[in-house]
Amino acid sequence: MSRSIVAACILLTTLLAAQPLAAKWGAAKSPAIAGADGYVVIPGAAIKPQAGQVFKAIFDSNKAADKPTQLVPGLNMAGSELNALAVEGLPPTNAKFVVVFHGPAMDGLLKDAAYKAKFGVPNPNLKALAAMKKAGVELYVCGQNLAAENWDPKTLTPDVTVATDALIVLMTYQARGYSLMSF
Numbered sequence: 001m002s003r004s005i006v007a008a009c010i011l012l013t014t015l016l017a018a019q020p021l022a023a024k025w026g027a028a029k030s031p032a033i034a035g036a037d038g039y040v041v042i043p044g045a046a047i048k049p050q051a052g053q054v055f056k057a058i059f060d061s062n063k064a065a066d067k068p069t070q071l072v073p074g075l076n077m078a079g080s081e082l083n084a085l086a087v088e089g090l091p092p093t094n095a096k097f098v099v100v101f102h103g104p105a106m107d108g109l110l111k112d113a114a115y116k117a118k119f120g121v122p123n124p125n126l127k128a129l130a131a132m133k134k135a136g137v138e139l140y141v142c143g144q145n146l147a148a149e150n151w152d153p154k155t156l157t158p159d160v161t162v163a164t165d166a167l168i169v170l171m172t173y174q175a176r177g178y179s180l181m182s183f
Contacts, residue, residue, distance in 0.1 A: 032086040032135060035071055035128040036079025039087045049088045056096040057081070058173040060166070060182040064104035068119035071128055072108035073183040074099055079128050082135060092135040098173050099132070102142035102166035106151070109141055114155040129159040142166035 028038025049055070061074020071079070078099050085095055101109055107118065108125035115123035133139060140163040146153060153162050163169045174180055 029087050030079075030083045032082040032092065033079030033128050033131050035124060035131075036076050036083055039080065039084040041087060049085055049090055049094070051090065052094075053090075054094050054096060055081070055085065056176075056178045057098070057181050058170060058178040059097065059099040060170055060180060061099050061101045061105040061108075062103040062166075063183060064107055068107075068115075068121050069124055071125055072101070072105045074101065074105055074181075075108060075125055075128055075132075077181060077183045078137065079132065082132070082137070095135070095137070096178070097132075097136075098138040098140070098169070098178065100140045100142065100163065100166045100169040101160065102145045106141060106145060106149075106156075109156045109160050111155055111157055126157055126159075129157055133159045140166070140169050142169075 025040050028040045030036055030038040057078075059074045059078045061072055061078075063073050065072050070076075078097055082092065082095055082097070086092070107115070108123070109129070110118065110123055112123050112126060115121075129139060139160040141153075141156060141160045142165060143162045144165045145151075146162065156162075170180065
């Protein structure tokens, strides 16, 4: 065999050996919050949610989405956990979730017209916010941030409630036993 054929065979063998073996996972499902990341059931996994267990979490949403067509990370993560519980067969009443928005994450709360004016696309967060509110998630926006940025609360979706201060909300719910999740 010529050197080039041997070299090609070695290169091909090396490339094939370097490829990770693919696992056969089930499809991710998003039954609770359609726009949020889905949940994949992991067979035989440890620490699965149990019937009757109540999950209390406050999501500190202070980061903007990478792209204006994506959900803000805090909203996406809260939604993905609602999807996880739904896929595992737990009702929405087993989730006591709160999301508090401040900083760059507040853009995701703009009504569609204001969001389009700022980013040129419809607000992808609005459907997820409405679905979360319907599922019983408490949604707050930082009043201090609104005042500092001179935002008119009328430009925000009515699905969120203006709170005095995001940090007061975070401390209040943590004192009530809610786990802090920051995104």
